[in-house]
Amino acid sequence: MQIDFNTPTPIEYLCFNGVEFTLKRDDLINSELSGNKARKIDYYLYNLPKNITTVVSYGSIQSNAMFSISYFAKVNNLKFIYYANHIPSLLKENPRGNLELALKNGMILKEGYSRIEEPSNSIFIKEGIAEKSAYIGIEKLAKELIEQLNDKESYQIFLPSGTGTTSLFLSKAIKKLNVDNLEVYTTPCVGERGYLIEQFASLERNSIYYPTIIDSKKRYHFGKLYREFYQIWLELQKNTSVEFDLLYDPKGWITLFDNLDIFTNLVYIHQGGRIGNISMLERYRRKYGELNEDS
Ligand SMILES: *Cc1c(COP(=O)(O)O)cnc(C)c1O
Numbered sequence: 001m002q003i004d005f006n007t008p009t010p011i012e013y014l015c016f017n018g019v020e021f022t023l024k025r026d027d028l029i030n031s032e033l034s035g036n037k038a039r040k041i042d043y044y045l046y047n048l049p050k051n052i053t054t055v056v057s058y059g060s061i062q063s064n065a066m067f068s069i070s071y072f073a074k075v076n077n078l079k080f081i082y083y084a085n086h087i088p089s090l091l092k093e094n095p096r097g098n099l100e101l102a103l104k105n106g107m108i109l110k111e112g113y114s115r116i117e118e119p120s121n122s123i124f125i126k127e128g129i130a131e132k133s134a135y136i137g138i139e140k141l142a143k144e145l146i147e148q149l150n151d152k153e154s155y156q157i158f159l160p161s162g163t164g165t166t167s168l169f170l171s172k173a174i175k176k177l178n179v180d181n182l183e184v185y186t187t188p189c190v191g192e193r194g195y196l197i198e199q200f201a202s203l204e205r206n207s208i209y210y211p212t213i214i215d216s217k218k219r220y221h222f223g224k225l226y227r228e229f230y231q232i233w234l235e236l237q238k239n240t241s242v243e244f245d246l247l248y249d250p251k252g253w254i255t256l257f258d259n260l261d262i263f264t265n266l267v268y269i270h271q272g273g274r275i276g277n278i279s280m281l282e283r284y285r286r287k288y289g290e291l292n293e294d295s
Contacts, residue, residue, distance in 0.1 A: 002045060003032075003033060003038075003072070004030065006029055006030065007029065007140065009144065010028065011024050011267075012025060017239070021263075022267045022268070023240070023267075023268050024145065024270060026039070026269055026270050027270045027272040027273075032068075034064055034273050034274060034275060035271035035273060036166040036271040036272060037064055037129060038068065039137035039138050039141050041068060041069070041137065043133040043134065043135075044072065047133070051121050052121055052122065054080070054119050055072070055073050055078050055080045055122065055125060056083075056119070056124045057081075057125040057126070057129075058082065058084070059084070059127035059128060060223075061086070061099055062276060064273050065125075065127070065128050066082055066099075066107070067098040068129075069082070070101070070102035070105035070106070071105055073105070074105040080105070080106065080107045081107075081110060081119075082108070082109055083112065083113055083115065084111060085113050096279040099279075101275060130164075130199065134165050135173070138165075138169035138170055141173075142173035142174050142177065142179075145182065149182065151179075152181075154183070154265060155181060155183070155266070156262060156266055157183065158184075158185045158267070158269070159184075159271060160248040161189060161190075161248075162189055162248060163190070164196045164203075168204055170184050170211070170269075171184035172204060172209035175209050185211060185212045185213075187213065187216065187251060187252060188215070193215065197210075197213070214262065215255060218254075222247075225284055228250070230246075230250070230284045230291060231291060232254060243274055244270065245274065245276065246277045246281060247276060248271065248273065249270075249273075256268075
């Protein structure tokens with residue numbers, strides 16, 4: 001069965017703290033499959049071998065990719081086995097957010113990467129869908145942007161990275177299509193610059209295709225809760241009426257404001273992740289209360 005993508009996703013013209021920007025609403029691709037995970041899964045929608053019965057993947061226990069694959073597996077009547085290295089006992093008893101919904105989609109959860117097995121007739125998808133095949137869907141995103149943006153203007157496209165698959169392939173697709181008014185920038189949210197370059201290198205040898213990596217003044221650790229992350233996420237929502245992701249986008253926006261001289265004509269890619277916000281928001285509220293959410 002096919003999953004309908006509402007593409008091309010719209011672009012919107014917004015302003016946040018004095019910065020005018022274009023927002024690519026890739027979060028609106030599909031109500032279940034969020035943003036870049038939908039783009040990365042695109043390939044499998046059309047290229048799933050007939051004999052496949054099972055999908056195997058691994059990664060963190062609240063991963064957006066995990067939920068997205070669970071939905072893809074459900075729709076295609078596939079068994080989905082997911083390995084997390086560690087499952088906190090609290091979550092086992094009371095799954096929330098991505099985990100809760102992935103389990104509802106029939107995901108079979110197993111603990112320990114050392115136990116990963118690939119049964120016959122299965123496909124194996126790397127953590128975060130950091131697969132070369134993701135290029136197919138991300139190239140479609142590049143083509144939409146080229147179509148939607150004014151070819152007489154220069155733009156700086158920005159998106160925060162986890163595995164770096166989306167920013168790398170977006171940059172590569174734009175360069176391969178010989179479009180020279182669009183330049184891709186990213187920041188590492190998982191690990192540092194060195195980790196991100198390693199990720200790029202595992203997917204693409206030719207560094208001319210790599211996006212430009214920029215960073216925030218302050219260092220942040222992935223998945224940790226920072227008051228300024230929560231604050232900027234709330235401000236974004238108040239100012240733009242758009243719900244951004246709570247895991248990657250706060251670091252993204254802080255990095256943007258630390259590098260404003262670069263962004264004279266910003267295009268921000270909304271990469272989805274709203275389901276993941278359920279559990280992130282619970283954690284933020286527990287730690288910092290409601291802040292000025294209603295003011
Ligand atoms: C997965 C995800 C990312 C990171 O994407 P990569 O392709 O792994 O770099 C960024 N933002 C959101 C909302 C995501 O769900």
